[in-house]
Amino acid sequence: MGMQREPGFGIVNADRAVQNLHMGSQAVSDIILNRTYAEVCKGGSVSLEFAVLPAEAGRSADTAVYSSSDESVASVDQYGMITGTGKGTAVITVSCGGKTAECTVKVLPAEVTNFSKRPYTKSGYLEEDDQTAVVKENDWAEWESFTDVYQTKIKSKEKLKIDLTMYGIGSIPYLQITKKDGTVVAGRICRQSGSIKDMAMSYTAPEAGTYRIMVLNKPYSGTGNQSIKYKLTVNSEIRDLPDVSIKKPVSGKKAVTVRWAKLSKAKQKKISKIQIQYSTSAAFTSGTNKTVYARNTASSKKISGLRSDKYYYIRIRGYKKSSGVKHYSKWSETKKVRTK
Numbered sequence: 001m002g003m004q005r006e007p008g009f010g011i012v013n014a015d016r017a018v019q020n021l022h023m024g025s026q027a028v029s030d031i032i033l034n035r036t037y038a039e040v041c042k043g044g045s046v047s048l049e050f051a052v053l054p055a056e057a058g059r060s061a062d063t064a065v066y067s068s069s070d071e072s073v074a075s076v077d078q079y080g081m082i083t084g085t086g087k088g089t090a091v092i093t094v095s096c097g098g099k100t101a102e103c104t105v106k107v108l109p110a111e112v113t114n115f116s117k118r119p120y121t122k123s124g125y126l127e128e129d130d131q132t133a134v135v136k137e138n139d140w141a142e143w144e145s146f147t148d149v150y151q152t153k154i155k156s157k158e159k160l161k162i163d164l165t166m167y168g169i170g171s172i173p174y175l176q177i178t179k180k181d182g183t184v185v186a187g188r189i190c191r192q193s194g195s196i197k198d199m200a201m202s203y204t205a206p207e208a209g210t211y212r213i214m215v216l217n218k219p220y221s222g223t224g225n226q227s228i229k230y231k232l233t234v235n236s237e238i239r240d241l242p243d244v245s246i247k248k249p250v251s252g253k254k255a256v257t258v259r260w261a262k263l264s265k266a267k268q269k270k271i272s273k274i275q276i277q278y279s280t281s282a283a284f285t286s287g288t289n290k291t292v293y294a295r296n297t298a299s300s301k302k303i304s305g306l307r308s309d310k311y312y313y314i315r316i317r318g319y320k321k322s323s324g325v326k327h328y329s330k331w332s333e334t335k336k337v338r339t340k
Helices: none
Strands: 030-033 037-041 045-047 050-053 065-068 074-076 081-084 088-096 099-108 112-114 120-126 131-137 141-154 158-167 171-179 184-189 196-204 209-219 228-238 250-252 255-259 273-279 289-295 300-303 311-322 325-328 335-338
Touching: 030 088, 030 099, 037 045, 037 081, 050 088, 065 074, 074 088, 081 099, 120 141, 120 209, 141 228, 158 171, 158 209, 171 196, 184 196, 209 228, 250 335, 255 273, 255 311, 273 300, 289 300
Parallel strands: 037 099, 112 141, 228 325
Antiparallel strands: 030 050, 045 081, 065 088, 074 081, 088 099, 120 228, 131 141, 141 209, 158 196, 158 228, 171 184, 171 209, 250 255, 255 300, 273 289, 273 311, 311 325, 311 335
């Protein structure tokens, strides 16, 4: 059996099938493993499954036994689930019917960055000595990548909004979201050319839990391994947070009065404040935006100190802070107004 390279941190999610073997009258002549080599990061898992030859040796009371040569590097449970516990290399042995088979496991260092508050912004570098993983793109191709991992708890129906900017020629950025157990729930690749690549993705959690955001980079073929700088921004909104309906703003002298439909008492209980964003850019380009807040009981807000005879673009949304995490409803439509 040839050597197999397996996905690393947070990629593998094999079923934990119990490998109870009942051997019959025929003796086991060989044990066949589903892999003889695997790479995981510390805290990551990969399953080890086996079959025996001949097939007729399958009816007796014996049970397969898994063992690790170094449990400080990799442990294995009774079902064959291997977990990386420390950097290094260990050998996992399957013993059955007097026969043995081995799988070599290399455990890479893993650094998981935990965060809770949103928005969360982090700048970092993907480098040659980072943890590695094998990523499946659209279930048809696999490629190895350098990986940084961020972990956060999210609520049911919370929508994560993730933006990634990667700087450097010779890179293919990839965002992937997994559950803590490694189940991949979302992913997106960016194939923009040039030295700066921007991408965005969103994911709405069907259930509450701990999720991991993986920032990956595949170097272009022939460019070699290199340090790639990136900037990650994570925000979120609760899907059932009520929307706020904006009305036509009223122009004033170097000022604008923003108006909206007053929230009902039921909606006021779900929204802490009204967030108002205004900009001189219709696209709300970074660096042109300013944000103010209004009470959830209000229906208008005057913004002063603006430039005279200038067009401004305004949008609003609901805001709520819960357990240190900021949540937002969807943005309203954008209104355009000209100051006096």
